[in-house]
Amino acid sequence: MKSRVYTLLFMAAVGLACGTALAVTLSLTRGRIATNEKADGLRHVLRVLGIRFDPAAGPEKLLSVFRACVEVDDSGGAVLYRCRKGGAVGAVALPVQGPGLWGEIRGLVALEPDMRTIRAVSFYQHEETPGLGGDISTAWFQQRFEGRSTLDSRGRRGIRIVRVPGARGPNEIDGITGATMTCRKLETLINEALARLDREATP
Protein backbone atom coordinates (compact mmCIF):
# COMPACT_ATOMS: atom_id res chain seq x y z
CA MET A 1 0.00 0.00 0.00
CA LYS A 2 1.57 3.23 -1.05
CA SER A 3 1.33 5.29 2.09
CA ARG A 4 1.74 9.00 2.57
CA VAL A 5 5.24 8.47 3.86
CA TYR A 6 6.17 6.68 0.65
CA THR A 7 4.70 9.54 -1.43
CA LEU A 8 6.66 12.08 0.58
CA LEU A 9 9.90 10.15 0.28
CA PHE A 10 9.32 9.58 -3.42
CA MET A 11 8.76 13.26 -4.12
CA ALA A 12 11.82 14.16 -2.07
CA ALA A 13 13.88 11.74 -4.12
CA VAL A 14 12.50 13.14 -7.40
CA GLY A 15 13.23 16.67 -6.21
CA LEU A 16 16.75 15.74 -5.25
CA ALA A 17 17.43 13.96 -8.52
CA CYS A 18 16.10 16.82 -10.68
CA GLY A 19 17.88 19.42 -8.58
CA THR A 20 21.18 17.58 -8.85
CA ALA A 21 20.85 17.14 -12.60
CA LEU A 22 20.17 20.84 -13.04
CA ALA A 23 22.94 21.92 -10.68
CA VAL A 24 25.46 19.85 -12.60
CA THR A 25 24.23 21.16 -15.96
CA LEU A 26 24.29 24.77 -14.87
CA SER A 27 27.76 24.55 -13.41
CA LEU A 28 29.01 23.03 -16.66
CA THR A 29 27.46 25.67 -18.91
CA ARG A 30 27.73 28.78 -16.77
CA GLY A 31 31.13 29.90 -18.02
CA ARG A 32 30.33 29.50 -21.68
CA ILE A 33 26.98 31.27 -21.40
CA ALA A 34 28.59 34.21 -19.62
CA THR A 35 31.13 34.51 -22.44
CA ASN A 36 28.34 34.38 -25.02
CA GLU A 37 26.34 37.10 -23.32
CA LYS A 38 29.38 39.33 -22.95
CA ALA A 39 30.38 38.85 -26.57
CA ASP A 40 26.83 39.56 -27.68
CA GLY A 41 26.97 42.91 -25.94
CA LEU A 42 30.19 43.70 -27.77
CA ARG A 43 28.43 43.38 -31.12
CA HIS A 44 26.55 46.58 -30.48
CA VAL A 45 29.71 48.51 -29.64
CA LEU A 46 31.40 47.26 -32.79
CA ARG A 47 28.39 48.13 -34.90
CA VAL A 48 27.94 51.73 -33.75
CA LEU A 49 31.66 52.39 -34.16
CA GLY A 50 31.47 51.09 -37.72
CA ILE A 51 33.94 48.28 -37.08
CA ARG A 52 33.43 45.52 -39.59
CA PHE A 53 32.95 42.00 -38.24
CA ASP A 54 31.50 38.73 -39.40
CA PRO A 55 27.89 38.54 -38.14
CA ALA A 56 28.25 34.81 -37.61
CA ALA A 57 31.48 35.18 -35.64
CA GLY A 58 31.74 33.29 -32.39
CA PRO A 59 32.33 34.91 -29.02
CA GLU A 60 36.11 34.40 -29.06
CA LYS A 61 36.45 36.07 -32.46
CA LEU A 62 34.27 39.00 -31.36
CA LEU A 63 36.36 39.42 -28.24
CA SER A 64 39.59 39.50 -30.22
CA VAL A 65 38.19 42.03 -32.73
CA PHE A 66 36.98 44.14 -29.82
CA ARG A 67 40.34 44.05 -28.06
CA ALA A 68 42.18 44.98 -31.25
CA CYS A 69 39.94 47.81 -32.40
CA VAL A 70 38.38 49.37 -29.34
CA GLU A 71 39.97 51.21 -26.49
CA VAL A 72 38.02 51.14 -23.27
CA ASP A 73 38.30 54.41 -21.38
CA ASP A 74 36.99 54.30 -17.85
CA SER A 75 39.03 57.16 -16.47
CA GLY A 76 35.92 59.24 -15.90
CA GLY A 77 32.83 57.96 -14.16
CA ALA A 78 31.26 56.48 -17.26
CA VAL A 79 32.89 53.93 -19.50
CA LEU A 80 33.64 55.11 -23.04
CA TYR A 81 34.50 52.96 -26.04
CA ARG A 82 36.89 54.69 -28.44
CA CYS A 83 37.54 53.24 -31.86
CA ARG A 84 41.22 52.61 -32.42
CA LYS A 85 41.09 51.08 -35.88
CA GLY A 86 38.95 49.05 -38.22
CA GLY A 87 36.07 51.54 -38.32
CA ALA A 88 35.39 55.19 -37.58
CA VAL A 89 38.70 55.93 -35.88
CA GLY A 90 38.35 58.38 -33.07
CA ALA A 91 34.61 57.88 -32.67
CA VAL A 92 33.45 57.35 -29.13
CA ALA A 93 30.54 55.16 -28.04
CA LEU A 94 28.75 56.26 -24.91
CA PRO A 95 26.61 53.72 -23.07
CA VAL A 96 23.18 55.04 -22.19
CA GLN A 97 20.68 53.46 -19.89
CA GLY A 98 17.68 54.48 -17.93
CA PRO A 99 14.03 53.79 -17.29
CA GLY A 100 11.80 53.49 -20.32
CA LEU A 101 8.04 53.25 -20.15
CA TRP A 102 7.85 49.60 -19.13
CA GLY A 103 11.40 48.65 -18.24
CA GLU A 104 15.00 49.65 -18.53
CA ILE A 105 16.34 50.82 -21.88
CA ARG A 106 19.98 50.15 -22.65
CA GLY A 107 21.85 51.45 -25.63
CA LEU A 108 24.87 53.16 -27.09
CA VAL A 109 25.28 56.57 -28.66
CA ALA A 110 28.35 56.84 -30.86
CA LEU A 111 29.75 60.34 -31.32
CA GLU A 112 32.15 61.48 -34.01
CA PRO A 113 35.62 62.56 -32.87
CA ASP A 114 34.28 66.13 -32.53
CA MET A 115 32.22 64.77 -29.63
CA ARG A 116 29.21 66.65 -30.96
CA THR A 117 27.76 64.88 -33.97
CA ILE A 118 26.03 61.55 -33.58
CA ARG A 119 27.54 58.83 -35.71
CA ALA A 120 25.12 56.04 -34.90
CA VAL A 121 22.94 54.75 -32.12
CA SER A 122 21.84 51.37 -30.89
CA PHE A 123 19.04 50.74 -28.42
CA TYR A 124 19.39 47.04 -27.98
CA GLN A 125 17.63 46.23 -24.78
CA HIS A 126 14.21 47.38 -23.71
CA GLU A 127 10.77 46.22 -22.68
CA GLU A 128 8.72 48.72 -24.64
CA THR A 129 5.47 47.95 -26.40
CA PRO A 130 6.09 45.81 -29.47
CA GLY A 131 5.21 47.67 -32.64
CA LEU A 132 5.16 51.06 -30.95
CA GLY A 133 7.84 51.97 -28.40
CA GLY A 134 9.51 48.71 -29.26
CA ASP A 135 10.45 50.18 -32.62
CA ILE A 136 13.30 52.09 -30.98
CA SER A 137 15.39 49.01 -31.68
CA THR A 138 14.67 49.07 -35.41
CA ALA A 139 17.10 50.27 -38.02
CA TRP A 140 14.67 52.80 -39.51
CA PHE A 141 14.31 54.64 -36.22
CA GLN A 142 17.96 54.50 -35.25
CA GLN A 143 18.98 55.82 -38.65
CA ARG A 144 17.21 59.08 -37.83
CA PHE A 145 19.92 59.85 -35.30
CA GLU A 146 22.78 59.59 -37.77
CA GLY A 147 24.45 62.89 -38.48
CA ARG A 148 22.32 64.82 -36.00
CA SER A 149 24.02 67.17 -33.64
CA THR A 150 23.86 66.91 -29.88
CA LEU A 151 23.96 70.68 -29.63
CA ASP A 152 20.98 72.89 -30.37
CA SER A 153 21.17 76.07 -32.44
CA ARG A 154 22.43 77.97 -29.40
CA GLY A 155 25.16 75.45 -28.55
CA ARG A 156 23.40 73.91 -25.59
CA ARG A 157 23.88 70.19 -25.09
CA GLY A 158 20.89 67.96 -25.58
CA ILE A 159 18.84 66.22 -28.25
CA ARG A 160 15.11 66.50 -28.70
CA ILE A 161 12.85 63.78 -30.01
CA VAL A 162 9.91 65.63 -31.50
CA ARG A 163 6.52 64.66 -32.85
CA VAL A 164 6.42 63.55 -36.42
CA PRO A 165 7.09 65.31 -38.75
CA GLY A 166 8.54 68.14 -36.80
CA ALA A 167 12.32 67.82 -36.74
CA ARG A 168 13.75 71.19 -37.71
CA GLY A 169 16.66 72.13 -35.49
CA PRO A 170 20.09 70.49 -35.78
CA ASN A 171 19.49 68.43 -32.64
CA GLU A 172 15.90 67.40 -33.32
CA ILE A 173 14.90 63.90 -34.29
CA ASP A 174 11.52 62.60 -35.43
CA GLY A 175 9.92 60.33 -32.88
CA ILE A 176 7.54 57.41 -33.32
CA THR A 177 3.82 58.01 -33.65
CA GLY A 178 1.99 56.25 -30.84
CA ALA A 179 5.14 55.99 -28.74
CA THR A 180 5.33 59.48 -27.29
CA MET A 181 6.11 58.34 -23.76
CA THR A 182 8.85 55.95 -24.81
CA CYS A 183 10.42 58.68 -26.90
CA ARG A 184 10.29 61.14 -24.00
CA LYS A 185 11.98 58.64 -21.70
CA LEU A 186 14.58 57.90 -24.34
CA GLU A 187 15.30 61.59 -24.84
CA THR A 188 15.76 62.03 -21.09
CA LEU A 189 18.14 59.16 -20.64
CA ILE A 190 20.25 60.16 -23.64
CA ASN A 191 20.51 63.75 -22.42
CA GLU A 192 21.42 62.63 -18.94
CA ALA A 193 24.26 60.56 -20.36
CA LEU A 194 25.45 63.51 -22.43
CA ALA A 195 25.30 65.81 -19.40
CA ARG A 196 27.31 63.33 -17.38
CA LEU A 197 29.86 63.17 -20.18
CA ASP A 198 30.24 66.95 -20.09
CA ARG A 199 30.59 67.00 -16.32
CA GLU A 200 33.31 64.39 -16.33
CA ALA A 201 35.16 65.93 -19.27
CA THR A 202 35.41 69.29 -17.58
CA PRO A 203 38.60 69.23 -15.51
Place this chain on the structure above:
Amino acid sequence: MSDATPQLPKQGARATLVDGLWRNHPVSVQILGICSALAVTNRLESALVMGGALCLVTTCSCTMVSLLRRYVPRRVRLIVEVAVISTFVIIFDQFLKAQYYGMSKQLGPYVGLIITNCIVMGRAEAFALNHPPGLAALDGLANGAGYALVLAVIGLARELLGTGAVMGVTLLSADWYTPNRLCVLGPGAFLAIGFLIALVNALRRRGAGEGEA
Protein backbone atom coordinates in the same frame (compact mmCIF):
# COMPACT_ATOMS: atom_id res chain seq x y z
CA MET B 1 -5.46 -2.72 -3.05
CA SER B 2 -2.43 -1.22 -4.75
CA ASP B 3 -2.87 2.17 -6.35
CA ALA B 4 -0.18 1.63 -8.93
CA THR B 5 -1.11 2.80 -12.41
CA PRO B 6 -2.89 0.12 -14.52
CA GLN B 7 -0.87 -1.44 -17.33
CA LEU B 8 -2.60 -1.55 -20.73
CA PRO B 9 -2.20 -4.47 -23.13
CA LYS B 10 0.91 -4.13 -25.25
CA GLN B 11 0.69 -2.62 -28.71
CA GLY B 12 3.26 -3.14 -31.38
CA ALA B 13 6.16 -0.83 -32.05
CA ARG B 14 5.04 -0.24 -35.62
CA ALA B 15 1.54 0.78 -34.54
CA THR B 16 3.04 3.22 -32.06
CA LEU B 17 5.20 4.83 -34.69
CA VAL B 18 2.39 5.14 -37.22
CA ASP B 19 0.09 6.62 -34.60
CA GLY B 20 2.44 9.42 -33.65
CA LEU B 21 3.45 10.23 -37.18
CA TRP B 22 0.04 10.11 -38.82
CA ARG B 23 -3.01 8.38 -37.40
CA ASN B 24 -3.03 10.26 -34.13
CA HIS B 25 -0.83 13.17 -35.09
CA PRO B 26 -0.32 15.60 -32.21
CA VAL B 27 -0.92 18.82 -34.15
CA SER B 28 -3.33 17.94 -36.94
CA VAL B 29 -5.40 15.33 -35.13
CA GLN B 30 -5.01 15.91 -31.41
CA ILE B 31 -4.68 19.67 -32.02
CA LEU B 32 -1.93 20.08 -29.46
CA GLY B 33 1.13 22.31 -29.32
CA ILE B 34 -0.38 24.97 -31.59
CA CYS B 35 1.10 28.05 -29.87
CA SER B 36 4.72 27.20 -30.47
CA ALA B 37 3.88 25.85 -33.89
CA LEU B 38 2.66 29.33 -34.74
CA ALA B 39 5.36 31.32 -33.01
CA VAL B 40 8.64 29.86 -34.21
CA THR B 41 7.78 28.87 -37.76
CA ASN B 42 8.42 32.24 -39.37
CA ARG B 43 11.83 30.88 -40.34
CA LEU B 44 12.72 27.31 -41.33
CA GLU B 45 15.88 27.18 -39.20
CA SER B 46 14.02 28.12 -36.02
CA ALA B 47 11.28 25.65 -36.84
CA LEU B 48 13.80 22.82 -37.23
CA VAL B 49 15.59 23.59 -33.96
CA MET B 50 12.29 23.84 -32.10
CA GLY B 51 11.00 20.62 -33.62
CA GLY B 52 14.21 18.83 -32.74
CA ALA B 53 14.08 20.20 -29.20
CA LEU B 54 10.55 19.01 -28.61
CA CYS B 55 11.26 15.62 -30.13
CA LEU B 56 14.27 15.16 -27.86
CA VAL B 57 12.44 16.32 -24.74
CA THR B 58 9.38 14.18 -25.44
CA THR B 59 11.44 11.06 -26.06
CA CYS B 60 13.55 11.52 -22.92
CA SER B 61 10.64 12.51 -20.69
CA CYS B 62 8.41 9.66 -21.82
CA THR B 63 11.24 7.17 -21.32
CA MET B 64 11.93 8.47 -17.82
CA VAL B 65 8.26 8.57 -16.85
CA SER B 66 7.82 5.05 -18.14
CA LEU B 67 10.82 3.84 -16.11
CA LEU B 68 9.25 5.33 -12.99
CA ARG B 69 5.71 4.19 -13.76
CA ARG B 70 5.53 1.39 -11.21
CA TYR B 71 6.82 3.60 -8.40
CA VAL B 72 4.92 6.84 -8.92
CA PRO B 73 1.96 7.24 -6.55
CA ARG B 74 -1.15 8.09 -8.57
CA ARG B 75 -1.89 11.27 -6.69
CA VAL B 76 1.38 12.96 -7.60
CA ARG B 77 1.89 11.63 -11.09
CA LEU B 78 1.29 14.98 -12.83
CA ILE B 79 3.78 16.72 -10.57
CA VAL B 80 6.38 14.08 -11.27
CA GLU B 81 5.74 14.41 -15.02
CA VAL B 82 6.19 18.18 -14.88
CA ALA B 83 9.38 17.82 -12.82
CA VAL B 84 10.88 15.37 -15.28
CA ILE B 85 9.86 17.41 -18.33
CA SER B 86 11.12 20.68 -16.82
CA THR B 87 14.48 19.17 -16.00
CA PHE B 88 15.02 17.97 -19.55
CA VAL B 89 13.85 21.26 -21.05
CA ILE B 90 16.13 23.35 -18.86
CA ILE B 91 19.10 21.11 -19.63
CA PHE B 92 18.42 21.54 -23.35
CA ASP B 93 17.91 25.28 -22.97
CA GLN B 94 21.25 25.66 -21.18
CA PHE B 95 22.97 23.58 -23.86
CA LEU B 96 21.45 25.81 -26.55
CA LYS B 97 22.54 29.01 -24.81
CA ALA B 98 26.06 27.68 -24.43
CA GLN B 99 26.56 26.25 -27.93
CA TYR B 100 24.15 28.14 -30.21
CA TYR B 101 23.60 31.46 -28.49
CA GLY B 102 22.29 33.20 -31.61
CA MET B 103 19.60 30.57 -32.14
CA SER B 104 18.71 30.70 -28.46
CA LYS B 105 18.03 34.41 -28.75
CA GLN B 106 15.96 33.87 -31.88
CA LEU B 107 13.75 31.27 -30.25
CA GLY B 108 13.38 33.47 -27.20
CA PRO B 109 11.08 32.08 -24.52
CA TYR B 110 9.72 29.27 -26.67
CA VAL B 111 12.31 26.69 -25.72
CA GLY B 112 11.43 27.17 -22.06
CA LEU B 113 7.75 27.00 -22.97
CA ILE B 114 8.19 23.42 -24.17
CA ILE B 115 7.53 22.61 -20.52
CA THR B 116 3.97 23.81 -21.02
CA ASN B 117 3.57 22.17 -24.40
CA CYS B 118 0.56 19.89 -24.27
CA ILE B 119 2.17 17.28 -26.47
CA VAL B 120 4.90 16.42 -23.99
CA MET B 121 2.72 16.20 -20.93
CA GLY B 122 -0.09 14.66 -22.94
CA ARG B 123 2.00 11.73 -24.12
CA ALA B 124 3.59 11.24 -20.73
CA GLU B 125 0.20 11.01 -19.08
CA ALA B 126 -1.69 9.16 -21.79
CA PHE B 127 0.95 6.72 -22.93
CA ALA B 128 4.21 6.60 -21.02
CA LEU B 129 2.56 5.85 -17.69
CA ASN B 130 0.95 2.71 -19.05
CA HIS B 131 3.55 1.29 -21.36
CA PRO B 132 7.05 -0.12 -21.03
CA PRO B 133 10.05 2.17 -21.65
CA GLY B 134 10.83 0.89 -25.14
CA LEU B 135 7.35 1.69 -26.48
CA ALA B 136 7.15 4.92 -24.48
CA ALA B 137 10.39 6.14 -26.02
CA LEU B 138 9.12 5.21 -29.47
CA ASP B 139 5.81 6.99 -28.87
CA GLY B 140 7.62 10.09 -27.65
CA LEU B 141 9.88 9.98 -30.66
CA ALA B 142 6.97 9.48 -33.08
CA ASN B 143 4.86 12.30 -31.65
CA GLY B 144 7.86 14.58 -31.44
CA ALA B 145 8.85 13.75 -34.99
CA GLY B 146 5.27 14.30 -36.18
CA TYR B 147 5.32 17.72 -34.55
CA ALA B 148 8.76 18.51 -35.99
CA LEU B 149 7.57 17.52 -39.45
CA VAL B 150 4.59 19.87 -39.29
CA LEU B 151 6.79 22.68 -38.02
CA ALA B 152 9.27 22.11 -40.83
CA VAL B 153 6.50 22.19 -43.47
CA ILE B 154 4.93 25.34 -42.06
CA GLY B 155 8.32 26.96 -41.54
CA LEU B 156 9.30 26.22 -45.11
CA ALA B 157 6.03 27.60 -46.49
CA ARG B 158 6.07 30.72 -44.35
CA GLU B 159 9.69 31.60 -44.98
CA LEU B 160 9.51 30.85 -48.68
CA LEU B 161 6.31 32.77 -49.34
CA GLY B 162 7.04 35.47 -46.81
CA THR B 163 10.59 36.36 -47.81
CA GLY B 164 11.30 34.53 -51.03
CA ALA B 165 14.35 32.88 -49.50
CA VAL B 166 14.88 29.77 -47.41
CA MET B 167 17.83 29.48 -45.03
CA GLY B 168 19.76 32.13 -46.89
CA VAL B 169 19.10 30.77 -50.37
CA THR B 170 16.86 32.99 -52.49
CA LEU B 171 14.43 30.79 -54.38
CA LEU B 172 11.81 33.31 -55.38
CA SER B 173 13.79 36.26 -56.63
CA ALA B 174 12.62 39.75 -55.83
CA ASP B 175 12.47 40.52 -59.58
CA TRP B 176 9.10 38.93 -60.05
CA TYR B 177 7.92 37.82 -56.62
CA THR B 178 6.62 40.28 -54.05
CA PRO B 179 7.09 38.66 -50.66
CA ASN B 180 3.82 38.09 -48.86
CA ARG B 181 4.43 39.76 -45.51
CA LEU B 182 1.30 38.17 -44.05
CA CYS B 183 3.06 34.81 -44.02
CA VAL B 184 5.70 35.85 -41.54
CA LEU B 185 3.18 37.44 -39.21
CA GLY B 186 0.74 35.82 -36.81
CA PRO B 187 -2.33 35.67 -39.06
CA GLY B 188 -0.30 33.93 -41.75
CA ALA B 189 0.66 31.25 -39.25
CA PHE B 190 -2.96 30.66 -38.30
CA LEU B 191 -3.93 30.33 -41.93
CA ALA B 192 -1.04 27.97 -42.63
CA ILE B 193 -1.99 25.63 -39.79
CA GLY B 194 -5.64 25.80 -40.75
CA PHE B 195 -4.89 24.77 -44.31
CA LEU B 196 -2.60 22.00 -43.11
CA ILE B 197 -5.20 20.50 -40.78
CA ALA B 198 -7.82 20.72 -43.52
CA LEU B 199 -5.50 18.96 -45.96
CA VAL B 200 -4.61 16.21 -43.50
CA ASN B 201 -8.28 15.63 -42.68
CA ALA B 202 -9.16 15.45 -46.37
CA LEU B 203 -6.41 12.89 -47.00
CA ARG B 204 -7.38 10.82 -43.99
CA ARG B 205 -11.04 10.84 -44.94
CA ARG B 206 -10.27 9.74 -48.47
CA GLY B 207 -8.03 6.98 -47.16
CA ALA B 208 -10.76 5.75 -44.78
CA GLY B 209 -13.37 5.91 -47.58
CA GLU B 210 -11.28 3.79 -49.92
CA GLY B 211 -10.67 1.27 -47.16
CA GLU B 212 -14.38 0.80 -46.62
CA ALA B 213 -15.29 0.58 -50.30
